[in-house]
Structure formats: structure tokens, C-alpha cells
Amino acid sequence: MSIALEDLFKQVENLSPLPALPTSIVEVIALTKDSETSAKELRRVIEQDPVLAASILRQANSSYYGYARRIATLQEAIVVLGFQAIQGLAMSSAVAPLLKTKLLGYEIEQEGLWKHSLLTAIAAKRLCKHRKLPFGDVAFTAGLLHDIGKLIASIYIQKFGRHLLKEVTESKLSYAECEENVIGFDHARVGGFIARSWNLPDDLVAAISFHHSLRSPQEYAELSSVIHLANGIASLLGIGGGVDSAFNPIQQEAIDLLNIKESDIEHLMTGLGELQDYTH
């Protein structure tokens, strides 16, 4: 039953081609990855897409983003928030419509995956602040994108889901491990594949690919653990996570690596479930 990832993508292309990113977003990714880029260059590219510019400003001023001061202009957003944050807000604007679709395989309602992803992003950013980790903005973007692979994997879960659930309940394995056993890949790996095809930076690709496999040795283990834990926290809220949420528990590896206590998790969850503002 195992399917090679390359074959999978050939099949999926026929079934449901994944939309390409808008040109303006592709340019924003390239510019924000390049340390030579000036704030002015980045502003010019964003300004050419008024919908993107408005979305970045709206998000920068939304309650979930947690920036205390009002940001009035795009220039101010770029200078005050920085390139990493702008990359994340641009990605969020691009993927929100994708994440708002209903995913039958995972039993995720319309908008469910978007809410779960945004909660994961906020929890990841909060976790970095709490543990004084320097990559809060990257963690926010990785949190938003972590389950992007579900868009494709859902088609297969729809086919093999019953078999998979049986394996989960009969074994001591997580849902993600059972995805790998039954279908040949887990949604995290598919997500990493998509992220790479979008030319996203290596840290994002790794965090998405390994958010359920913390034992795999790789360069960005700390960031992957942050996303794993943030996903676990968002899943505990029971908002939009899908059928797999209950079967992908928080792994001890992440708790140990980040030196997290139960009281930290409670602290990070405070107020998260009451979030009403899901603007993008």
C-alpha cells in the first residue's frame, strides 16, 4: 500500500493540483531570504499588490499578532516588525484561503485548519518568547504552515482512514506514524515537500517536515520541537485540529529539549482558546 512520494505527487497533480503561490508572495519570499535586500525594495514589491499590502497591515494590527503599538504604514511594518515577520504575514495571506477549505479525510470543517494553524502559530511565538528563543517570527510562520501537507494527505486519508484508525487503536503508535505505515508518508513530510517546492527557507521546510518526528536527526531540532509543542497545545484546545489531534500526543523529547514544565503549558494556553479574531 506504500506509495512513493514522487508517484504521489504525479497522482495528486491530476486529482487536485496545489495552487501555486501568487507572484508577489514568491518575490517577497526571495527578497526576505536575501540579506542584501533593502526595506525600500521590499516595500515596492508589496505595494504592487494592494491586497497583500492591506492584508499585512491588517494582520500586524490584529489582536492575535500581539504587537502593542498601532502600525499605520507598510514602511513602518517593515521597519518595526522586520523581514522575518513580513515573510510570515505574507505567507499567511497566501495560505489562508487554502487552509480554510474543508478536509473530509481528517474530518476538518471549513475554516478549521486555518484556526488550528493560527493557534499553533501564536502558541509557537509565545513559546519562543517564554523560553527566550531568538526565532519567534520563523516559529510563527512554521506554525501557520505546519499542517499544509494535510491538503494533499487528506485525499489518501479519505481512502485508507478506516484502516488507519484501526491501526492507531490497536497499536501504541501515533497517528502520524500510522500514516507512514499505511499510506507510506505522513502529512508532515508532504508539507515539507510543498514548502520546498515553494522555495521556502530550510528552517521552515525542516520544521514542517519533522513536526511529528522529533527523533529524526536534523539541524533545526529546536524549532521543530517548538512547532510540535505548539501543535500539541493548539490541539488541546480542540479547535479545528482534525481526527488525528487526539492521537498525536506531545512527545517527551520536545518537553526535554525545551525544558518545559506543565505550568509552562498552562501559562501558554491562557487566553488562547478565547481568540475571536481570525483575520488575515
Ligand SMILES: [Fe+2]
Ligand atoms: Fe501535524
Ligand SMILES: [Fe+2]
Ligand atoms: Fe497540527
